[in-house]
Amino acid sequence: MxxxxxxxxxxxxxxxxxxxxxxxxxxxxxxxxxxxxxxxxxxxxxxxxxxxxxxxxxxxxxxxxxxxxxxxxxxxxxxxxxxxxxxxxxxxxxxxxxxxxxxxxxxxxxxxxxxxxxxxxxxxxxxxxxxxxxxxxxxxxxxxxxxxxxxxxxxxxxxxxxxxxxxxxxxxxxxxxxxxxxxxxxxxxxxxxxxxxxxxxxxxxxxxxxxxxxxxxxxxxxxxxxxxxxxxxxxxxxxxxxxxxxAHAEGLCHTYIHSAADFAMARRIVLNAKMRRPGICGSTETLLMDAAIAAALLPQIVADLAEKGCTFKADAAARAIVPDLPAATAKDFATEWLDAVLNIAVVDGVDEALDHIAQYGSSHTEAIVTADENMAIRFMNGVSSAVVMWNASTQFCDGGEFGFGAEIGIATGRFHARGPxxxxxxxxxxxxxxxxxxxxx
Structure with a gap:
C-alpha cells in the first residue's frame, strides 16, 4: 500500500x-x-x-x-x-x-x-x-x-x-x-x-x-x-x-470408505477430498477403509492419487495390500499435512473407524462413503466433529459452499458456533x- x-x-x-x-x-x-x-x-x-x-x-x-x-x-x-x-x-x-x-x-x-x-x-x-x-x-x-x-x-x-x-x-x-x-x-x-x-x-x-x-x-x-x-x-x-x-483446531479430517460404498463414487470423492486443494483445512488427511473391500479398492485409490502427485503414510494392514506404501507412525496420523500427503488405515467396520477418529481427529470434518443409510447415521451420530458428511468430499466444509457467502473460520469448539x-x-x-x-x- x-x-x-x-x-x-x-x-x-x-x-x-x-x-x-x-x-x-x-x-x-x-x-x-x-x-x-x-x-x-x-x-x-x-x-x-x-x-x-x-x-x-x-x-x-x-x-x-x-x-x-x-x-x-x-x-x-x-x-x-x-x-x-x-x-x-x-x-x-x-x-x-x-x-x-x-x-x-x-x-x-x-x-x-x-x-x-x-x-x-x-x-x-x-x-x-x-x-x-x-x-x-x-x-x-x-x-x-x-x-x-x-x-x-x-x-x-x-x-x-x-x-x-x-x-x-x-x-x-x-x-x-x-x-x-x-x-x-x-x-x-x-x-x-x-x-x-x-x-x-x-x-x-x-x-x-x-x-x-x-x-x-x-x-x-x-x-x-x-x-x-x-x-x-x-x-x-x-x-x-x-x-x-x-477457535478451530487443526483440520485433521477423515474420509471413511464403508464396505457398502460404491467404488466409483469412493474413488471420485477421495481424489477430490485430498487433491483438489491439499493446503486447506477441509482437505482429507486420513483415509480409513473397511478391511472387507480394501484389497479390491485400495490399490485403485492409491493409483488415482499417486497419478496426481500424492504421497502416502500407511498402516501395516494397508501395506500388506499395497506393499510399496511407506509406513505410518502414530505421529503421522496426528499430523495435519496441508500438503499432498495422505495417511491410510484399514479398519474393521464403523466402530473401529470411529475409534480412530476419536484418537487422532481434531473435531473438524469427517466423511463416510456408503450406500447403507443405517451405517451412515451410525457414523454421523458417533463423531463429535463440527461437520460430518455422507457421500461428499470434505472439501465442501466451506462457508461459501454452505450458502454463507464466505466464512471467518471453521469453529471446532462446543459453544456458540460450530463449523463454518x-x-x-x-x-x-x-x-x-x-x-x-x-x-x-
Missing amino acids: NAEGESKLQGVTTASAKPVQDVPAQAQGQGPMAALAHRARLAARTLAQSSSATRDKALWAAAAALREATPAILEANAQDLAASTANDAFRDRLTLTPERVEAMARGLEEIADLPDPVGRVLEEWTRPNGLRIRRVATPVGVIGMIYESRPNVGADAAGLCMKSGNAVLLRGGSESLNSARAIHAAMQAGLRSAGLPEDAVLIAPDADRAHVAEMLTASGQIDLIIPRGGRSLVERVQREARVPVL VGVEQLTTFRYEVIGTGQVRP
Whole structure:
C-alpha cells in the first residue's frame, strides 16, 4: 500500500462526517493495536445502528473496489510471493490470481444478498403478567481477527463483520502483509462509499509479532478473538488470550470408505477430498477403509492419487495390500499435512473407524462413503466433529459452499458456533422486555 493508502488509517470519518477521535497510544499507555481497537469500538457503535441497506451498499461497493484494484492487489501479492520461501502448499494458500480476486468480490456480493442477521427475533413469548419478552440478535461488537498466509481471509472476515454489524481489527501474517494491505484498502473504500466509518475495518500497521499479544489482552476493547492458522497460532491464542476466543483446531479430517460404498463414487470423492486443494483445512488427511473391500479398492485409490502427485503414510494392514506404501507412525496420523500427503488405515467396520477418529481427529470434518443409510447415521451420530458428511468430499466444509457467502473460520469448539462461521454466528443476542406499566410485587 502506498503512503496515501496508509494515511487513510489516520484520517477517517464516521457516517455523520464527524472525525473519529484518535486516542494516541502514548496517552493511553498502550500500544498501537489497543489504540486501533478503541477506534474500532467507536466505529462499531455507528455500524450496529446502520440499516441493512447501508451495510449492503458498503459490501457491493467493496466488491467493485476489489475488482478495480485487481492489478494493484496482484502486484502486492507478487511481492509477497517473491519474498516467500515456503513449500508449494503454503504458496498455494498465499497466491492470488485474477480468478481468486474475483471470487473474493463475488463472496462479498453473496454476503450482501443474505438476509440481515441483526435484529432477528430469535424467540418471543408473553408472561402471565402481560410482559412480552423476546430474544433479538445483535452484533458482537469488535472482532479481532488473527490469521496466517491466506490474504483472502481479510476480505471474507471484513465482509462478514460488516454484514453482521461488527467492527473488525485484522492482523494478517507477515508473509501476506502487502496483499492484506491492498485488500484492506478496497474494503475501506466500500465503507466510505456507503457513508460508514472506515474504522469499522482496521488492519495492523505492520508485521510486528507484538501486535498479537496486544490484541489478546485488549479486554474491554476487543469482544471476540478469532484465530485462523496453524496449531501453534491457535494454541498461543487459547493460552494467552484475556478476550473470549472462537477457535478451530487443526483440520485433521477423515474420509471413511464403508464396505457398502460404491467404488466409483469412493474413488471420485477421495481424489477430490485430498487433491483438489491439499493446503486447506477441509482437505482429507486420513483415509480409513473397511478391511472387507480394501484389497479390491485400495490399490485403485492409491493409483488415482499417486497419478496426481500424492504421497502416502500407511498402516501395516494397508501395506500388506499395497506393499510399496511407506509406513505410518502414530505421529503421522496426528499430523495435519496441508500438503499432498495422505495417511491410510484399514479398519474393521464403523466402530473401529470411529475409534480412530476419536484418537487422532481434531473435531473438524469427517466423511463416510456408503450406500447403507443405517451405517451412515451410525457414523454421523458417533463423531463429535463440527461437520460430518455422507457421500461428499470434505472439501465442501466451506462457508461459501454452505450458502454463507464466505466464512471467518471453521469453529471446532462446543459453544456458540460450530463449523463454518458466517454472519449469523457473528451475532449474539439481547432480551427485550416490553410492558404496559407492570411493577414487580
